[in-house]
Amino acid sequence: MLAHAIFFYTFSFIAIVSAVMVTVSKNTVHSVFFLILDFISISCLFIMIGAEFLGMIMLIVYVGAVAVLFLFVVMMLNVSQQKNQWFISTESSKHIPVGLIVSVIIFFELIVVIGGWKYKPNLVSAMSLNFDNDISNTHSIGYVLYTDYIHIFQLSGMILLVAMVGAIVLTFKQRSGIKRQFYFDQISRERKDSVEIVNVENNKGVKLDD
Amino acid sequence: MEYLNIFFLETYKILFLLVPVLVSVAMIVWLDRRIWAFVQKRQGPNVVGPFGLLQSLADAFKYIFKEVIIPSSSNKVIFILAPIVTMTLALISWAVIPFSATQVLADINVGILYLFAVSSLGVYGIIMGGWASNSKYPFLGAIRSAAQMVSYEVSIGVIIINVLLCVGSLNLNDIVIAQENIWFVIPLFPMFVIFFISALAETNRPPFDLPEAEAELVAGYQTEYSGMMYAMFWLGEYANILLMCAMGSILFLGGWLSPIEIYPFNLIPGAIWLIFKILFLFLLFALVKAIVPRYRYDQLMRLGWKIFLPLSLLWVVLTASYLFYYNLLPVN
Numbered sequence: 106m107l108a109h110a111i112f113f114y115t116f117s118f119i120a121i122v123s124a125v126m127v128t129v130s131k132n133t134v135h136s137v138f139f140l141i142l143d144f145i146s147i148s149c150l151f152i153m154i155g156a157e158f159l160g161m162i163m164l165i166v167y168v169g170a171v172a173v174l175f176l177f178v179v180m181m182l183n184v185s186q187q188k189n190q191w192f193i194s195t196e197s198s199k200h201i202p203v204g205l206i207v208s209v210i211i212f213f214e215l216i217v218v219i220g221g222w223k224y225k226p227n228l229v230s231a232m233s234l235n236f237d238n239d240i241s242n243t244h245s246i247g248y249v250l251y252t253d254y255i256h257i258f259q260l261s262g263m264i265l266l267v268a269m270v271g272a273i274v275l276t277f278k279q280r281s282g283i284k285r286q287f288y289f290d291q292i293s294r295e296r297k298d299s300v301e302i303v304n305v306e307n308n309k310g311v312k313l314d315d
Numbered sequence: 316m317e318y319l320n321i322f323f324l325e326t327y328k329i330l331f332l333l334v335p336v337l338v339s340v341a342m343i344v345w346l347d348r349r350i351w352a353f354v355q356k357r358q359g360p361n362v363v364g365p366f367g368l369l370q371s372l373a374d375a376f377k378y379i380f381k382e383v384i385i386p387s388s389s390n391k392v393i394f395i396l397a398p399i400v401t402m403t404l405a406l407i408s409w410a411v412i413p414f415s416a417t418q419v420l421a422d423i424n425v426g427i428l429y430l431f432a433v434s435s436l437g438v439y440g441i442i443m444g445g446w447a448s449n450s451k452y453p454f455l456g457a458i459r460s461a462a463q464m465v466s467y468e469v470s471i472g473v474i475i476i477n478v479l480l481c482v483g484s485l486n487l488n489d490i491v492i493a494q495e496n497i498w499f500v501i502p503l504f505p506m507f508v509i510f511f512i513s514a515l516a517e518t519n520r521p522p523f524d525l526p527e528a529e530a531e532l533v534a535g536y537q538t539e540y541s542g543m544m545y546a547m548f549w550l551g552e553y554a555n556i557l558l559m560c561a562m563g564s565i566l567f568l569g570g571w572l573s574p575i576e577i578y579p580f581n582l583i584p585g586a587i588w589l590i591f592k593i594l595f596l597f598l599l600f601a602l603v604k605a606i607v608p609r610y611r612y613d614q615l616m617r618l619g620w621k622i623f624l625p626l627s628l629l630w631v632v633l634t635a636s637y638l639f640y641y642n643l644l645p646v647n
Contacts, residue, residue: 107318108318132390134390134393134446135393138393138443141439157423157424157425158424158425158428158485161425161428161429161431161432162428164432164435164436165428165431165432165435165472168432168435168436169432169435169436169438169465169468170435170465170468173438173439173442173461173465176442176446176461177458177461180446180454180458241424241485242424243424243425243485
């Protein structure tokens, strides 16, 4: 149990410190790297409570894909400059009220959740599912996700698809005047399509039609 | 005292796994250069030691004693962290590779997801190195490489789903045992081909070595690296290649199973069979490097997104329908 506690406190300490560093660090790229560290330590915490599937999916989806895109955006758009402007210029006050409102809402939500957990002990057992200890948690997620919650699951998939199609439509531009490569035309080209032997009469030349 | 015992036992096990992996990485570099040379009718490294076997060791010593140059305008912490991340990620994934039914460091339930997650983290070593160098060519190389690795990961993930449909478990040992009757390379042959090509792209091997395309980008993300830090990138890269070969042999070539279950073959331990399969796949990797020209960047993206992804998705539907229709789905 001692080792368990040591690991738990190590990971949670790293998670909290890196979460603070995300907001505090001046360099935006550093913030993204701290965010990645935060994701990793949280997935370690997931694995520690036995939710190994969730932890791995967290690593694959958030760290392997989403954070890479974050990094791309931050590196390409020169966000660090804008961030500095927010801190220094007088307009910075514009963002503070919105941030305050969001953080207050999150704070109250957390209070409700933790309060429910602490003062209504039977709330958790009523909401949570009955676990069968013989099957792995990947299997149990599958059993729940594809039976009771199939509609919600499919619906979230549809929303993601719509979002993806929307993003593609927004950025898609049909450009004219660029040369495209047609692989099948290229491969199926034969000698007679491109080479013609012409007998050129002396002093007359040949007229080529394009 | 009890904890100390566990600690030493695990350290001993880890060293017993890591030292052979590192030695074989050195050997595999030599083998790669040698095969490459033979295909082109050259000799390759053949001077240091018998058949040039100690060439990698000599190179390693050279790298260790060279000065590590850190560019003054670089972001120093991330610059130093990048090769460490690459190397660590390449080595920690070996923890779940099963060398036989019992010889595995961590026999975890989600072994294949762990492998996939760690290989998807591999992109960070390259982005960090490229960005922290604060120089044009490394940055371009890093961006190319990040886009490439993220794209090909998608199709590798879908291919893994194909195999998982036939197995019904995420445990690597279960995946190997499920292939006792027939290796998945036979029913899922097109997926094996796509996996192999995606693995080439994922490990930045030729013909997909655009991140370090030396003709355009000098050496890509590792341009500013020298000495031991360069060597760590290099070791990590080859450890990743070996890992991809191991993953391919576990998913498709039956892992530690012997090809035929008859008398003389049964005696050979599973680890030897796994090593043979890894070496076979690595031979293919080396041959591809020697004979195929480099892809153009748009061709690479087209191959990943427009050909491999639809094809592997279609194959998922096919596999699932087949298994469902003939009632072969692995339900427990």
